[in-house]
Amino acid sequence: MPPLMIFAAGLGTRMRPLTDLRPKPLIEVAGRSLLDRALDLARAAGAAPIVVNTHYLGAQIERHLHGQDVAISAEAGLILETGGGLRHALPVLAPRGGPVMTxxxxxxxxxxxxxxxxxxxxxxxxxxxxxxxxxxxxxGRQGGGDFSLGPDNRLIRQGDYVYAGAQMIRPDRLANIPDAAFSLNRLWDLLIAGGRVHGMIHPGGWCDVGRPDAIPLAEAMLDG
Known part of the structure; x- marks a missing residue:
C-alpha cells in the first residue's frame, strides 16, 4: 500500500464560525472528528506512512495526534495549498519516490x-x-462538476463528475512548478496533458463537509 498524505492545513473559511477557534479537521460528525474518520480509512487500507500537514491552528492537530502512528508536516508562514503542501511533505512521505495517495x-x-x-x-x-x-x-456539493470520463476512463476537464477528495498520484512533476504555494490542479493539468490521468467512480455514499449545514447531511447519510 502506498504512503498517504491527509490535507489538514487549510483555513476552514467555509466552515466558519465553527473554525474560529478549532481547525476544520477536528470538527466532529456523529461524534467523531473528520480527521479521525480519515485516519480510520487510512489505517483500514494499510497505508504507511501516514503524513498529516498542519498550518491553521496546527498545534491543536499536533496535540490530537500525539503518540499516534502519524508524521506531521508543519507549514510555517505561508500556507502552501495542496500542491505545495504535498511537495513539502515528500521527504517524509515518500523519500524513495513512487506514487502516493492523498x-x-x-x-x-x-x-x-x-x-x-x-x-x-x-x-x-x-x-x-x-x-x-x-x-x-x-x-453537500455546491457548484458544478469537475471532470468527465473519456476512453479508458481518462479524465477530461469539465463535466458531471466531482473530484471526491481521494487520489493516487505520481508526484515527480511537482518539481516542475516554481511557485511555493499552489493547488494540485496545476499538477493535474500537467498530467492530463499527457493523457495518463484516470478516474474511478466511488460506488458508495459521499458528502462534502465543508460548511456547517453539511454536518447534518453527513450524519443523515451515515444513519441511512
Whole structure:
C-alpha cells in the first residue's frame, strides 16, 4: 500500500464560525472528528506512512495526534495549498519516490474503502487516479462538476463528475512548478496533458463537509 498524505492545513473559511477557534479537521460528525474518520480509512487500507500537514491552528492537530502512528508536516508562514503542501511533505512521505495517495478529511464516505479501491485499480501506465462521484449523488456539493470520463476512463476537464477528495498520484512533476504555494490542479493539468490521468467512480455514499449545514447531511447519510 502506498504512503498517504491527509490535507489538514487549510483555513476552514467555509466552515466558519465553527473554525474560529478549532481547525476544520477536528470538527466532529456523529461524534467523531473528520480527521479521525480519515485516519480510520487510512489505517483500514494499510497505508504507511501516514503524513498529516498542519498550518491553521496546527498545534491543536499536533496535540490530537500525539503518540499516534502519524508524521506531521508543519507549514510555517505561508500556507502552501495542496500542491505545495504535498511537495513539502515528500521527504517524509515518500523519500524513495513512487506514487502516493492523498485524502481530504472534510469528506464523509460510505461503502467500500476508497483508498483500498484506488490501490486496487492502479496501473503502472497511470500518472494519477482520482476518485469521483457523479454530481447528482454528491451530497453537500455546491457548484458544478469537475471532470468527465473519456476512453479508458481518462479524465477530461469539465463535466458531471466531482473530484471526491481521494487520489493516487505520481508526484515527480511537482518539481516542475516554481511557485511555493499552489493547488494540485496545476499538477493535474500537467498530467492530463499527457493523457495518463484516470478516474474511478466511488460506488458508495459521499458528502462534502465543508460548511456547517453539511454536518447534518453527513450524519443523515451515515444513519441511512
Amino acid at each position: 485524502l481530504n478529511p472534510d469528506v464523509v464516505w460510505t461503502g467500500p474503502n476508497v483508498l483500498t479501491a484506488l490501490a486496487g485499480a492502479w496501473r503502472d501506465d497511470m500518472d494519477a487516479l482520482l476518485a469521483l462521484v457523479p454530481l447528482a449523488q454528491a451530497t
